[in-house]
Amino acid sequence: xxxxxxxxxxxxxxxxxxxxxxxxxxxxxxxxxxxxxxxxxxxxxxxxxxxxxxxxxxxxxxxxxxxxxxxxxxxxxxxxxxxxxxxxxxxxxxxxxxxxxxxxxxxxxxxx
Amino acid sequence: xxxxxxxxxxxxxxxxxxxxxxxxxxxxxxxxxxxxxxxxxxxxxxxxxxxxxxxxxxxxxxxxxxxxxxxxxxxxxxxxxxxxxxxxxxxxxxxxxxxxxxxxxxxxxxxxxxx
Numbered sequence: 001x002x003x004x005x006x007x008x009x010x011x012x013x014x015x016x017x018x019x020x021x022x023x024x025x026x027x028x029x030x031x032x033x034x035x036x037x038x039x040x041x042x043x044x045x046x047x048x049x050x051x052x053x054x055x056x057x058x059x060x061x062x063x064x065x066x067x068x069x070x071x072x073x074x075x076x077x078x079x080x081x082x083x084x085x086x087x088x089x090x091x092x093x094x095x096x097x098x099x100x101x102x103x104x105x106x107x108x109x110x111x112x
Numbered sequence: 113x114x115x116x117x118x119x120x121x122x123x124x125x126x127x128x129x130x131x132x133x134x135x136x137x138x139x140x141x142x143x144x145x146x147x148x149x150x151x152x153x154x155x156x157x158x159x160x161x162x163x164x165x166x167x168x169x170x171x172x173x174x175x176x177x178x179x180x181x182x183x184x185x186x187x188x189x190x191x192x193x194x195x196x197x198x199x200x201x202x203x204x205x206x207x208x209x210x211x212x213x214x215x216x217x218x219x220x221x222x223x224x225x226x227x
Contacts, residue, residue: 004154043203043218044155088154098143098207099168100216102154 001026004103006089012109019076021106023089026070030091033065033072034100038086047074047087079110114138116219118204124225130192133222137185137206143167145216146179146189147203155203161187191224199226 007022021035032051036044050056050063050072062075072091076083086107090100117136125131137144142163147155158177160168163184172179176195181187191198201223205216 043221045218046215049215090154098145098216099157099160100155102156104152104154 002103003027003101004089004091006087006103006106008106009086010107010109012111013079015079015081015110015112017079017110019079019083019108019110021074021076021087021089021108023072023074023103024070025072025089025091025101027091027093027101028067028070029093030070031094032092033063034090034092035061035063035074036088036090036102038088038105040085044088076108079108081110081112084108084110116204116206116217118202118219118222120222121220122223122225124227125194126227127196128193130190131194131224132191133189133202133204133224135187135189135204135219137187137204138208138217140208141206141217142184142209143207144181144187145205145207146187147205149201149203149221151200158189158202194224194226196226199224 004025013019034049035047038044048058048063050065056063060077064073086105088105089103119134144161146158149155158172159179161181164181179189201221203221204219207216
């Protein structure tokens, strides 16, 4: 079992729709959870992170964390073609000095 | 604030050759990471430095990969000899010790092709 698994893509949504990206992790010691966006040929850039169970909203993005289910998701409201990218889920155990374990990524395509 | 710098951006070599990558982290960032990202996969940590000391190199193939961070600033990652499966993007990231301590800032990466 992979430490961090993401739903396989590509995921295609129409412009203006809600895109839902999912991620599960196997290590219950994981404390911090991150969503990165990676455009083709570019390096990952942080969208948001979440530590506590529940929802965290930042503009059109909402991260959801359920530690009991070992599940974290990212919702993108009012999806735009510029949101088309690969989204990487990453987890960290605070006692590992910042080491991130990444999932394989989910490719999102937003169609105009 | 200048970002993480990496060079070269692209490198093509033949198998069994050697190659070196350079990274200059954001000024003041004590923690530096090297990741390997194979096409279609997420980044995988190769080595983590805290200042000039190694914190984690558990996934570094030490028979062929080496890395150093002299003086706790710049870092180099070397592969000798390279194999076909080393074709990947090598990402350097750095992290501050205070403030936005949770965030790792990634450089543009070096795309390595081994023929």
